[in-house]
Amino acid sequence: MDKNSNIYTFLFVGVMVIGIASILAFTSQTLKPMQKENVKNEKMQNILSTIGINVSREEAEGLYSKYIKEELALKIDGSVNESLNPFSEINLAKELKKDYKNQHFPLYVAEVESEKYYIIELRGVGLWDAIWGYISLKSDFNTINGVSFDHKGETAGLGAEITKDWFKESFVDEKVFNENGELVGITVLKGNNDPKNQDKNDHEVDAISGSTITGDGVTNMIKERLNNYLPYLEKLNIAQL
Amino acid sequence: MDKKNTKKPSFLFIGRSDEPILSKKNRKLLTDPLDDNNPITVQVLGICSALAITVQLKPAVVMTMSVIFVMACSNVIISVLRNLIPNRIRIIVFLVVISSLVALVDQFLKAYAYDVSKELSIFIGLIVTNCIVMGRLEAFALGNGVWKSFLDGIGNAIGYGIILIIVAFFRELFGAGTLWGIQVIPDFIYEEYGYVNNGFMLLSPMALITVGLIIWIQRSRNRTLIEEN
Numbered sequence: 001m002d003k004n005s006n007i008y009t010f011l012f013v014g015v016m017v018i019g020i021a022s023i024l025a026f027t028s029q030t031l032k033p034m035q036k037e038n039v040k041n042e043k044m045q046n047i048l049s050t051i052g053i054n055v056s057r058e059e060a061e062g063l064y065s066k067y068i069k070e071e072l073a074l075k076i077d078g079s080v081n082e083s084l085n086p087f088s089e090i091n092l093a094k095e096l097k098k099d100y101k102n103q104h105f106p107l108y109v110a111e112v113e114s115e116k117y118y119i120i121e122l123r124g125v126g127l128w129d130a131i132w133g134y135i136s137l138k139s140d141f142n143t144i145n146g147v148s149f150d151h152k153g154e155t156a157g158l159g160a161e162i163t164k165d166w167f168k169e170s171f172v173d174e175k176v177f178n179e180n181g182e183l184v185g186i187t188v189l190k191g192n193n194d195p196k197n198q199d200k201n202d203h204e205v206d207a208i209s210g211s212t213i214t215g216d217g218v219t220n221m222i223k224e225r226l227n228n229y230l231p232y233l234e235k236l237n238i239a240q241l
Numbered sequence: 242m243d244k245k246n247t248k249k250p251s252f253l254f255i256g257r258s259d260e261p262i263l264s265k266k267n268r269k270l271l272t273d274p275l276d277d278n279n280p281i282t283v284q285v286l287g288i289c290s291a292l293a294i295t296v297q298l299k300p301a302v303v304m305t306m307s308v309i310f311v312m313a314c315s316n317v318i319i320s321v322l323r324n325l326i327p328n329r330i331r332i333i334v335f336l337v338v339i340s341s342l343v344a345l346v347d348q349f350l351k352a353y354a355y356d357v358s359k360e361l362s363i364f365i366g367l368i369v370t371n372c373i374v375m376g377r378l379e380a381f382a383l384g385n386g387v388w389k390s391f392l393d394g395i396g397n398a399i400g401y402g403i404i405l406i407i408v409a410f411f412r413e414l415f416g417a418g419t420l421w422g423i424q425v426i427p428d429f430i431y432e433e434y435g436y437v438n439n440g441f442m443l444l445s446p447m448a449l450i451t452v453g454l455i456i457w458i459q460r461s462r463n464r465t466l467i468e469e470n
Contacts, residue, residue, distance in 0.1 A: 009327045016334065020341045027348050034352040042355070057355070152362070 043087075050136035050146040051110050051117050068119075070109035076100060078231030092123040093130065105228045110136070117145055120229060124221025127213040129153040131162070131221060137176070141233055144186070147171045149218065159214030170197045170205040176226055178203065183230065185223030188215035262388070270392040274400030277465060280373045281404040282456045290367040291405055292448040298421050301409035303357050304368075305402030307350075309395060311342045311368055312377065316394030319382040326383075335378045336369070343368045373401055408451045416442030 001008050044060040048067065055063050073084035084090065086106035095103050108119040116139040123132040129152035136145040149162045161167055171186060178184045190207040197206055207215040261267075280286045294304045315338050319326070326334050347365045350358035358365070368374065377397050382390040413419055418426035418438050430436045441447055460466050 003325075003327055004329070009330055012325065012327055013330065013333075016337060020337060024341055024344055027345055031348050031352040035348075035355075038351065038355040 040088075046148045046150065047108055047110075047119055047134050049148045050119055050134045051112055052146055053112070067110050067112055068108050069111045070107075072107040072109070074105045074107055074229065074232050076103050076105075076228070076231065078229075078233075078235045090121075092121050092132070096123060103228070105225075107229065107232065115139065120225060122149075122221050122225045124217050124224065126151055126154045126162075126217040127159050127211070128155070131214065131217050133221075135171075135222065135226075141236075142175050142177045144171050144174050144176065151214070154214050155211065158208065159211040161208045161211065162214060162218060167205075167208060173200045174205065175201060175203060176222070183223065183226055185219065185226060188219045190215070267389060267392055270389060271396040274393075274396040275403065276400075276459070276463060279400045279404065279459070280376075280397050281401055281452065282459055283466060284373075284376075286376060287371050287373045287401055288449075288452070290371055291401075291408065291452060292445040293367065295405055295409040295412055295448050295451075296416070296443050297413045297419075298406065298409045300357075301402075301405040303354075305398070305405055307343075307346050307365070308368060308371065308374075308401060309398040310346060311339065312374055312394035312398040313391055314342050314394075315339050315374060316377060316382040316390040317387055319378045320385060320387045320390035323383050331383065332375075332379075335375055339374055339378075340369045373397055404452065404455060407455060408448055411451055412442045412447060415439050416447075 038057070041057045041060045044064040045055060045057050048055060048060060048063060051067065053063060053067060071086045073081045073086040073090060075081050081104055084104060086104070086108070090104050090106045092106070095105070106121050110117040110119060117136045118139075118141055119134055119136045121132070121134055123130065125131065131149065131151040131154065133147060133149035135147045137143065138145050147168050149168065151160060151162065154160045154162065174186050176183060176185055184203045187204045188207045189204045190209065190212065194202060194204065194206070274280060278284065281288065281291055290304070295301050315335075318338050319335065322334070343365060346368075347358065350365070377393060381393045385393070410420070413421075414425065416439055418424060418431075426436070
């Protein structure tokens with residue numbers, strides 16, 4: 001057959017594409033369970049790390065069921081949707097794209113040595129792509145116990161530093177509500193007056209130089225996501241009164 | 242091509258059957274890209290990934306291994322198919338072969354080496370656009386036997402990887418005081434002598450400068466690389 005003819009070219013392309021597509025589809029299907037398992041364990045690992053429990057990915061599953069006492073899927077009005085599994089059925093990235101009336105937000109309640117912690121999932125945008133994480137609040141629903149951040153494609157050595165311990169530790173013991181009970185969140189701020197972060201009531205942490213936009217992303221992400229939990233918090237307070 | 246090379250090829254076009262598997266010529270295919278014809282320092286290809294991936298040693302090593310796999314396989318596949326590929330769409334065929342191999346590497350890393358795949362996530366895509374891979378397919382695999390192409394792919398990938406690893410070694414050592422994520426510069430040097438990690442090493446300009454220094458050292462040692470003028 002003439003190798004330069006159009007028919008040969010089309011035949012070649014057809015065979016090649018079908019062959020390669022089947023190989024890729026087969027591999028992807030075979031490896032999918034393992035990949036899903038990795039993603040799930042990593043999520044558990046991240047949630048646990050906000051309450052100070054650092055485990056390897058393999059051990060995460062056992063400890064998760066030990067410490068996480070409640071998983072709640074909250075509707076936008078603060079009521080709980082019992083029919084939804086917040087861990088596996090809420091994908092915050094997709095949730096935020098929905099009409100706000102149909103949105104659900106996951107809330108994890110952990111108990112460590114009879115101390116109660118509320119863990120909230122975060123998601124926002126950094127400089128290049130999505131950033132996300134978890135924030136755990138102590139039982140007063142105000143003081144931060146720990147945070148965990150991750151990102152898709154922030155600049156290595158700059159924005160990507162938000163995953164480092166020294167940055168995450170600066171959030172610990174900061175408050176998200178001010179004295180008047182208004183939600184202020186935490187501002188990641190450059191050149192603040194408190195670079196050593198000793199003032200835990202200023203709602204500010206020191207930014208990473210060279211990553212202003214990622215830092216602003218973290219600020220917005222915390223405030224916007226916490227805002228979604230205010231209705232639930234109101235109900236909780238009323239119930240306690 | 243001269244006349245004796247047109248001899249009928251042996252099974253699967255593996256090469257001329259009268260040639261030993263590691264003849265001097267074949268050995269040269271493997272060793273040439275390490276020094277005299279290094280893809281990064283001599284041909285100045287693949288620079289973008291060399292900047293992006295060399296902040297730490299570990300991703301550099303993983304990137305090297307992935308590139309070795311992708312280059313060896315794609316060179317072999319293209320070499321096997323070299324008499325079948327229609328000339329007009331050869332670049333498209335290269336791209337399809339490389340990107341499917343990269344997709345395979347990515348899938349396997351996600352399943353078996355999840356942490357590594359997270360670190361490499363964007364750089365995995367960089368292999369597709371790595372001009373070294375494309376360049377070797379076009380310049381070598383399309384005109385040579387399977388065994389020779391395999392050696393050529395391995396050789397060039399190692400030549401690329403060596404430079405990545407050297408650059409990453411110095412950037413991680415001076416930039417963060419660690420190697421492979423483990424602290425190697427002891428605490429007392431920081432505390433008693435006031436030593437500070439050079440954060441600039443972590444930014445991409447220092448990768449270029451490090452590559453430049455390597456080129457300088459290589460050229461001062463290897464006279465064959467110096468141009469007449």
